[in-house]
Amino acid sequence: MDVRAQVSMVFHLDKCIGCHTCSIACKNVWTDRAGAEYMWWNNVETKPGTGFPTLWEDQNHYKGGWTWKAKGNGKGRLQLRSQNKFDSFIKLFYNPNQPGLEDYYEPWTYKYQDLFDAPEGDDQPTAIPISQITGEPMDINAGPNWDDDLSGSPLYAENDLNLDALSEEEREQLFEIERLSMMYLPRICNHCANPSCVASCPSGALYKRGEDGIVLIDQEICKGWRACVAACPYKKIYYNWKTGKSEKCILCYPKLETGQIPNCFHSCVGRIRYLGVLLYDADRVAEAMQVPDHALVESQRSVILNPFDQAVIEAAKASGISEEFLYAAQNSPVYKYVMDWKVALPLHIEYRTMPMLFYVPPLLPVMGKLENGIYEHKSEAFFSTLEKSRLPIKFLAKLFAAGNESQVEAAVRKLMAVRYYRRSVDMDDIDVVEISKVMREGKTTPKEADEIYALTAIPTIDQRFVLPPIQREEVIGGGHCSPEACKGCTGLGTPVAIERGP
Amino acid sequence: MPALDNFFLIALPYLAVVICLVGSYYRIKTRPMTYSALSSQFLESKGLMWGSLPWHIGIITIIAAHFIAFLVPGLWQALLSNQTVLLFVEAAGLGLSLLCLFGLAALLLRRFTSEKVQSVTSQMDLVVLLVLLLQVALGAHIAVSLSWGALWSVGTTVPYLWSLLSFTPDLSMVQDLPLAVKAHIVLAWVLILLVPFSRLIHMFAVPLEYIGRPWQNVVWVSDRRKEAAPQAFVEGEARRYFVKGGLAAVFGLSLLSVGVFDKIFRFFFGPRLTAHQETELMTTRLSRLEATSSQRKLELERQENDYILVGSLAELNSERGKYFIDYTMMPALAFKTAEGLPLLISAKCTHLGCTVGADAVDGKILCPCHISYFSIDTGMPNADSPAKTPLPHLGWVLMDTRGNQLVSYSGKGAVKGTLSEAQRASARVYIAKAHQIG
Numbered sequence: 010m011d012v013r014a015q016v017s018m019v020f021h022l023d024k025c026i027g028c029h030t031c032s033i034a035c036k037n038v039w040t041d042r043a044g045a046e047y048m049w050w051n052n053v054e055t056k057p058g059t060g061f062p063t064l065w066e067d068q069n070h071y072k073g074g075w076t077w078k079a080k081g082n083g084k085g086r087l088q089l090r091s092q093n094k095f096d097s098f099i100k101l102f103y104n105p106n107q108p109g110l111e112d113y114y115e116p117w118t119y120k121y122q123d124l125f126d127a128p129e130g131d132d133q134p135t136a137i138p139i140s141q142i143t144g145e146p147m148d149i150n151a152g153p154n155w156d157d158d159l160s161g162s163p164l165y166a167e168n169d170l171n172l173d174a175l176s177e178e179e180r181e182q183l184f185e186i187e188r189l190s191m192m193y194l195p196r197i198c199n200h201c202a203n204p205s206c207v208a209s210c211p212s213g214a215l216y217k218r219g220e221d222g223i224v225l226i227d228q229e230i231c232k233g234w235r236a237c238v239a240a241c242p243y244k245k246i247y248y249n250w251k252t253g254k255s256e257k258c259i260l261c262y263p264k265l266e267t268g269q270i271p272n273c274f275h276s277c278v279g280r281i282r283y284l285g286v287l288l289y290d291a292d293r294v295a296e297a298m299q300v301p302d303h304a305l306v307e308s309q310r311s312v313i314l315n316p317f318d319q320a321v322i323e324a325a326k327a328s329g330i331s332e333e334f335l336y337a338a339q340n341s342p343v344y345k346y347v348m349d350w351k352v353a354l355p356l357h358i359e360y361r362t363m364p365m366l367f368y369v370p371p372l373l374p375v376m377g378k379l380e381n382g383i384y385e386h387k388s389e390a391f392f393s394t395l396e397k398s399r400l401p402i403k404f405l406a407k408l409f410a411a412g413n414e415s416q417v418e419a420a421v422r423k424l425m426a427v428r429y430y431r432r433s434v435d436m437d438d439i440d441v442v443e444i445s446k447v448m449r450e451g452k453t454t455p456k457e458a459d460e461i462y463a464l465t466a467i468p469t470i471d472q473r474f475v476l477p478p479i480q481r482e483e484v485i486g487g488g489h490c491s492p493e494a495c496k497g498c499t500g501l502g503t504p505v506a507i508e509r510g511p
Numbered sequence: 512m513p514a515l516d517n518f519f520l521i522a523l524p525y526l527a528v529v530i531c532l533v534g535s536y537y538r539i540k541t542r543p544m545t546y547s548a549l550s551s552q553f554l555e556s557k558g559l560m561w562g563s564l565p566w567h568i569g570i571i572t573i574i575a576a577h578f579i580a581f582l583v584p585g586l587w588q589a590l591l592s593n594q595t596v597l598l599f600v601e602a603a604g605l606g607l608s609l610l611c612l613f614g615l616a617a618l619l620l621r622r623f624t625s626e627k628v629q630s631v632t633s634q635m636d637l638v639v640l641l642v643l644l645l646q647v648a649l650g651a652h653i654a655v656s657l658s659w660g661a662l663w664s665v666g667t668t669v670p671y672l673w674s675l676l677s678f679t680p681d682l683s684m685v686q687d688l689p690l691a692v693k694a695h696i697v698l699a700w701v702l703i704l705l706v707p708f709s710r711l712i713h714m715f716a717v718p719l720e721y722i723g724r725p726w727q728n729v730v731w732v733s734d735r736r737k738e739a740a741p742q743a744f745v746e747g748e749a750r751r752y753f754v755k756g757g758l759a760a761v762f763g764l765s766l767l768s769v770g771v772f773d774k775i776f777r778f779f780f781g782p783r784l785t786a787h788q789e790t791e792l793m794t795t796r797l798s799r800l801e802a803t804s805s806q807r808k809l810e811l812e813r814q815e816n817d818y819i820l821v822g823s824l825a826e827l828n829s830e831r832g833k834y835f836i837d838y839t840m841m842p843a844l845a846f847k848t849a850e851g852l853p854l855l856i857s858a859k860c861t862h863l864g865c866t867v868g869a870d871a872v873d874g875k876i877l878c879p880c881h882i883s884y885f886s887i888d889t890g891m892p893n894a895d896s897p898a899k900t901p902l903p904h905l906g907w908v909l910m911d912t913r914g915n916q917l918v919s920y921s922g923k924g925a926v927k928g929t930l931s932e933a934q935r936a937s938a939r940v941y942i943a944k945a946h947q948i949g
Binding site: 511 | 542543544545546547548549550551552553554555556559560563564566567568626627629630631633635708709710712713716717718720721722724726727728729730731732733735736737738739740
């Protein structure tokens with residue numbers, strides 16, 4: 010057993026209001042540079058919708074992630090869908106699976122100087138949009154969240170690939186004007202445990218940090234072959250057209266290393282984000298990803314280890330995990346959501362990269378009923394049944410459980426039970442028999458429901474973010490020499506000029 | 512114009528290769544952020560496909576063929592001795608160069624037509640594209656106008672390149688070539704020169720190590736892991752070294768086998784001699800064998816004699832030694848001492864075996880190879896000379912004209928016998944078999 014620690018995340022989608030504050034908090038710090046304008050290490054998508062880059066989930070086109078086919082003896086072999094050892098060489102010259110600028114959008118700014126320099130005239134001067142790449146005037150045809158809130162749109166929402174599982178009738182219902190619904194899906198790098206981007210990198214520039222599992226690109230080793238851009242099924246690696254190197258979400262590791270909360274987490278208005286440590290068995294990762302689609306969620310859980318188990322603690326110490334990390338793992342909110350309550354699920358685990366970012370699926374949206382010309386909220390209307398849900402379980406299962414509806418159903422039923430239970434505690438307007446029936450269906454207890462409620466609705470910042478001490482000082486000081494002696498007045502890092510080759 | 516030739520065909524190559532290697536190393540080490548393939552597929556994809564794919568496939572094959580001709584000219588020539596193969600190689604070369612030209616044209620076109628690509632185009636990019644265009648066009652022109660270049664290059668440019676590589680530059684094979692060929696060679700050196708200053712540096716980034724490396728790449732920032740699980744860490748490192756060493760061994764062995772295969776191939780499939788050439792060859796071999804055997808015969812004859820004549824005593828002096836060959840076929844020198852007796856000393860330097868000079872200045876002879884002075888009286892070298900052991904003295908025998916032994920010296924000990932003035936005039940110096948052998 011090779012125990013590794015992973016800084017993991019939970020996004021509680023029921024609480025996401027789609028405000029994009031996380032995206033802006035990230036952009037302003039990390040990607041506000043030439044060549045990186047179009048990058049959104051953190052972005053928020055409207056689902057159903059086509060996402061960013063457009064139709065990123067279409068692996069027939071982008072060929073990201075791993076494939077696995079069961080063989081006669083039950084075991085097959087994980088293969089990169091493209092970018093294997095040999096075809097990646099011919100793709101160095103031209104890669105047909107690469108997303109281009111047109112799949113994202115052409116970044117633009119406005120010619121603000123015109124507002125000041127315009128000659129006197131009858132019309133108000135305007136600032137026309139100009140491309141941030143060429144500097145020429147341009148028409149804006151796409152943007153980072155171009156299909157924001159456009160559920161029901163035949164151009165965007167209807168092309169969502171996750172709707173393939175739905176029957177014609179269900180699709181019609183989903184987009185019926187009075188029933189129209191949508192959800193938000195904030196996405197950052199999943200910092201996968203079986204990353205296909207790392208596997209595909211010809212130069213070996215991508216790596217997973219052993220201590221905390223953060224996946225990074227060494228900018229000095231990267232040669233810009235862009236294999237990772239194609240191989241990442243989530244399209245969370247971006248090519249910097251100016252420097253000729255690829256970049257990705259770094260989980261704000263400079264902040265984590267100094268005990269601070271990553272930007273997108275800290276700025277989240279809906280407080281939907283949780284961050285904590287998971288322990289997992291690195292020896293079993295590849296094996297766990299070699300099961301049929303419907304078993305993947307359960308298989309991933311089997312790799313995640315219980316930080317209270319004495320055997321795990323022993324093995325963790327033998328693998329070099331510090332007491333402080335273990336403590337963080339034992340108090341991890343992520344472990345509670347993913348393993349204790351099993352209400353947080355991975356996004357598109359069928360790509361088999363074993364993503365370590367988990368989503369609590371959204372509950373059925375509250376629905377007003379038009380009666381006698383006025384909207385009225387009745388208590389039974391708060392909780393329509395699962396069968397009548399506006400966002401079909403099939404759709405959620407495509408997103409969060411590789412099509413396994415029972416996983417999503419179990420999570421949603423438990424979340425509903427918590428809601429019923431808490432309403433009965435606060436308002437006392439639901440029949441006790443019904444409560445106990447819902448609680449049984451949700452496989453939960455009043456104690457657990459209270460815990461879920463507490464961590465979901467009224468957590469403190471210290472409960473949401475249980476940061477492990479990454480002990481950077483240990484590395485800097487670590488027996489070799491003191492930072493003052495080693496680095497002199499340059500401090501703790503060596504500055505490297507960001508420049509493009511001639 | 513020999514001065515121009517010397518500059519462009521000798522000085523420029525060395526300059527270009529040194530600048531390419533040193534400059535590239537310096538850029539990769541000190542400015543790693545500039546070391547990238549600098550792909551612009553992200554900004555413009557379709558034109559790149561029509562440009563980059565034909566260009567790279569064409570140029571890599573052509574360069575590989577150039578390299579094979581350079582590295583194993585024998586094998587290359589043997590292959591091409593088959594006319595069908597030669598025809599195929601020539602046609603393929605021309606076809607590939609046209610493919611390259613097409614690719615380059617497409618690449619240039621997109622540099623000029625796409626605004627987005629222009630925003631990442633440097634002046635150096637255009638220089639590189641134009642030089643490449645010119646170079647490939649020259650190559651295609653040579654392929655058409657001076658056909659069978661695959662074959663004639665083996666006798667012209669290949670020896671030239673090898674002479675450069677062995678630091679004995681020799682232009683005799685290339686200086687009379689047509690201007691187009693010379694220009695093709697010079698442009699190749701210019702391109703090599705441009706490598707560290709342009710995007711051409713990406714050719715060093717070919718990720719061959721990707722084939723052998725494990726899928727996942729985990730980096731430990733701190734030493735905690737190493738300390739907690741030293742065994743696992745050592746095993747992991749050992750595995751990595753094993754893979755690297757294995758790759759290096761495979762590469763070395765394949766190079767070696769290319770060399771061996773070259774010989775084997777030439778033995779079985781190489782050019783066949785005509786009857787006339789074969790006869791000539793055998794005659795040459797026979798005359799060489801005869802020379803060797805007569806030499807050997809002479810040596811044997813020498814060793815059968817009990818005495819070998821060095822010269823008359825009268826012709827020896829103390830200033831300038833007389834060279835002779837002793838029984839072991841080694842050079843030696845004969846001098847005369849102040850007493851009028853011969854002095855025979857080995858002329859094989861005890862340092863590295865050079866032949867020592869014959870002139871004795873102040874009674875010392877000089878080995879010119881590493882400046883060792885040896886005293887002829889004692890044989891001792893100078894204190895600070897590289898030779899450390901003395902030159903040995905040889906024994907001698909003085910005989911009169913009738914072959915009567917007058918005086919002898921065995922190389923050690925005292926001189927036996929005396930010499931009268933009358934005998935001195937006619938005495939002859941011999942070396943004796945008994946003194947040197949047995």
